[in-house]
Amino acid sequence: MDLDAYVAEHAGEWRRLDELSSRRRRLSAAESDELVTLYQRTATHLSAVRSRSPDPALVARLSRLVLQARGALTGGPQFSWQMVARFFTTTFPLAAYRAAPWWVGVSLTFSAFSALVIWYVASDPEVAARFFPPEAVDELVNSGFAAYYTEYPAQNFFLRVWTNNAWLAAQCLASGVLILPVFYLLAVNALNVGVVGGVMIGNGGAETFFGLIIPHGLLELTAVFVAAGFGLRIGWAWIAPGPLRTRGQALAETCREGMLVALGLVPVLLISGLIEAFVTPSGLPTAMRIMIGVSAWLGFMGYVFVLGARASQAGESADLDADLREASVPVA
Incomplete structure (x- = not known):
């Protein structure tokens, strides 16, 4: 895998995912669908990088993006006495x-x-x-x-x-x-x-x-x-x-x-x-x-x-x- 070419090809998607998942206001329906799509793609990118060219910095960056997007999609766990x-x-x-x-x-x-x-x-x-x-x-x-x-x-x-x-x-x-x-x-x-x-x-x-x-x-x-x-x-x-x-x-x-x-x-x-x-x-x-x-x-x-x-x-x-x-x- 040519890591530099791979990063250049998908960097725009990663920046967009970072932007959508870090917003504090509610997303529109179209933006929510886009967030789900980018989350799935980035998770696939992370798996590909880990298996083919495990650059530590890139793996850490993509892991953070995936976790951040997952949190935006699912929300954090709520405390309950139950x-x-x-x-x-x-x-x-x-x-x-x-x-x-x-x-x-x-x-x-x-x-x-x-x-x-x-x-x-x-x-x-x-x-x-x-x-x-x-x-x-x-x-x-x-x-x-x-x-x-x-x-x-x-x-x-x-x-x-x-x-x-x-x-x-x-x-x-x-x-x-x-x-x-x-x-x-x-x-x-x-x-x-x-x-x-x-x-x-x-x-x-x-x-x-x-x-x-x-x-x-x-x-x-x-x-x-x-x-x-x-x-x-x-x-x-x-x-x-x-x-x-x-x-x-x-x-x-x-x-x-x-x-x-x-x-x-x-x-x-x-x-x-x-x-x-x-x-x-x-x-x-x-x-x-x-x-x-x-x-x-x-x-x-x-x-x-x-x-x-x-x-x-x-x-x-x-x-x-x-x-x-x-x-x-x-x-x-």
């Missing part, structure tokens, strides 16, 4: 429900590894000594572990744990396309839980450890497991896209669902952060604090599996609505 309600009652629980084999597998593996490390560290004082000197063990068991939850004012501590947990979940979700970083992040955190738990349990601090971990940990870790499981699902989408999708299509669709899952996990982590900041270190009896944490976790599990199963049986989609996805224009 969309928000559908997200929380259908889209998010369905996406989490369909990815359940992944994140349930992650949670079982994480728990088994953490339990193994706890048993190993708690059963042999010499193992604990490799991680902490004796004075550090005493400080951790007698005051340090519990003091972590009261070191900052509750509202500051809430924001800190919320952002930290959200960052960990985001890392697990975003790095899933590479697969191995997810296992690294989970292993580091499982090892940390296992070592601290083993030191606490091996030195008589089992009640303190479980009494402070369980209230917020069940929901908090489940949210991280969902993010990690969905991250691995994204990675698997381009390894095994299935017979009816290309790797690009499979990856794009799964990533879109992943972004929706990320949005849905924000309030979940917010709730776990509130529990960790205001319930875990509170003066409530241990049994009541644990009951609050277990109730929040059971509520989330019921929310995902009840609403998710219902949406799945109804044939709902967890992907973005069609008008929010990329346009597919046939090439003439």
Whole structure:
């Protein structure tokens, strides 16, 4: 393709499309028809340039024109509370429900590894000594572990744990396309839980450890497991896209669902952060604090599996609505 000749031949059409699609006043019927025609032609031009002579500057210019024209033709999506309600009652629980084999597998593996490390560290004082000197063990068991939850004012501590947990979940979700970083992040955190738990349990601090971990940990870790499981699902989408999708299509669709899952996990982590900041270190009896944490976790599990199963049986989609996805224009 002679790119200069191609640009010279169609530059007038592109300028006209830019003019029509950028007008703020309403177009006449004839101008609207012209806009549709030029939009289709320019989309075809874009496909031709991409496939035959992918000049970055020209591709960027034509992409902008196509998107601008599409916006002029279809208009932007309107916010509605109905969309928000559908997200929380259908889209998010369905996406989490369909990815359940992944994140349930992650949670079982994480728990088994953490339990193994706890048993190993708690059963042999010499193992604990490799991680902490004796004075550090005493400080951790007698005051340090519990003091972590009261070191900052509750509202500051809430924001800190919320952002930290959200960052960990985001890392697990975003790095899933590479697969191995997810296992690294989970292993580091499982090892940390296992070592601290083993030191606490091996030195008589089992009640303190479980009494402070369980209230917020069940929901908090489940949210991280969902993010990690969905991250691995994204990675698997381009390894095994299935017979009816290309790797690009499979990856794009799964990533879109992943972004929706990320949005849905924000309030979940917010709730776990509130529990960790205001319930875990509170003066409530241990049994009541644990009951609050277990109730929040059971509520989330019921929310995902009840609403998710219902949406799945109804044939709902967890992907973005069609008008929010990329346009597919046939090439003439």
